[in-house]
Amino acid sequence: MKNLLIFALAVLIGVPLLRAADDGKMPPGENEAKARLEKSPRHGEFVDITVPGAKVPLKSWIVYPESKDKAPVVVVIHEIYGLSDWIRSVTDQLAADGFIAIAPDLISGMGPNGGGTDSLASRDDVVKLIRGLKDAQVVADLNAVREYGIKLPAANGKTASIGFCWGGMQSFTYSTAQPELGAAIVYYGTSPSNPADYEKIKAAVQGHYGGNDARVNATIPTAEENMKKLGKIYEPHIYEGAGHGFLRAQDNPSNAKAAKEAWPLTIAFLKEHTK
Numbered sequence: 001m002k003n004l005l006i007f008a009l010a011v012l013i014g015v016p017l018l019r020a021a022d023d024g025k026m027p028p029g030e031n032e033a034k035a036r037l038e039k040s041p042r043h044g045e046f047v048d049i050t051v052p053g054a055k056v057p058l059k060s061w062i063v064y065p066e067s068k069d070k071a072p073v074v075v076v077i078h079e080i081y082g083l084s085d086w087i088r089s090v091t092d093q094l095a096a097d098g099f100i101a102i103a104p105d106l107i108s109g110m111g112p113n114g115g116g117t118d119s120l121a122s123r124d125d126v127v128k129l130i131r132g133l134k135d136a137q138v139v140a141d142l143n144a145v146r147e148y149g150i151k152l153p154a155a156n157g158k159t160a161s162i163g164f165c166w167g168g169m170q171s172f173t174y175s176t177a178q179p180e181l182g183a184a185i186v187y188y189g190t191s192p193s194n195p196a197d198y199e200k201i202k203a204a205v206q207g208h209y210g211g212n213d214a215r216v217n218a219t220i221p222t223a224e225e226n227m228k229k230l231g232k233i234y235e236p237h238i239y240e241g242a243g244h245g246f247l248r249a250q251d252n253p254s255n256a257k258a259a260k261e262a263w264p265l266t267i268a269f270l271k272e273h274t275k
Contacts, residue, residue, distance in 0.1 A: 026260065027093045034089075036089045051144040055109065058106070074102070075142055075145050078166075160270050161203075179200070204272075205232075206234075207235070208247075
């Protein structure tokens with residue numbers, strides 16, 4: 001009864017409420033992302049990262065942990081929706097968990113007047129540009145971000161990647177191209193289809209998948225088979241009842257439950273493989 005009265009009073013006076021899943025110890029859902037960013041105590045800023053051979057730099061959002069010790073760097077690969085407030089809030093949460101986190105806008109310079117995600121009129125416009133990116137270009141961009149990160153005075157030289165949806169696929173792909181990664185986290189992204197790609201992976205890979213995501217989950221056995229055969233670390237987690245994009249879409253109770261289970265596993269895995 002007490003909680004119900006508090007809820008009613010809060011609604012009456014217009015106080016924003018955090019859902020149970022958004023307890024400040026994991027990324028918020030999409031609807032709470034902007035508010036979380038506005039109240040973050042951590043230092044976050046936009047930086048321009050030069051990519052060799054590129055005409056324009058990558059506009060990137062970087063957040064530093066509040067720590068006296070040097071920290072690992074995590075490259076955050078956005079969804080097909082680009083460098084959104086939600087991706088920035090995930091980046092901030094990674095910093096809260098002890099990492100220097102950097103999220104590049106991989107369509108920097110491709111929008112109107114040389115802008116990126118925030119210059120485009122609609123989400124559909126963002127999706128169209130991201131669908132046109134080539135794997136080689138994405139790898140070159142991520143390498144530039146990683147190099148920028150490890151040269152920071154506050155960095156300890158260890159790196160990892162994490163990606164969501166389209167970015168989850170790219171995180172797995174990046175592990176096949178960058179042998180110095182300690183870990184690659186894949187949130188509901190497809191696995192490489194070519195068995196030869198798995199031979200190139202040096203990183204430990206962890207995947208998080210919604211149980212109601214047959215398109216993506218159909219690619220998990222290929223990863224399991226090849227990583228096991230090669231003696232490499234691949235740790236998939238499937239959350240029954242959750243859908244694609246569950247970490248962002250936490251208004252759905254099953255997605256919120258999956259998010260609560262997945263994030264602590266994510267942080268533990270990153271810490272273990274960026275020591």
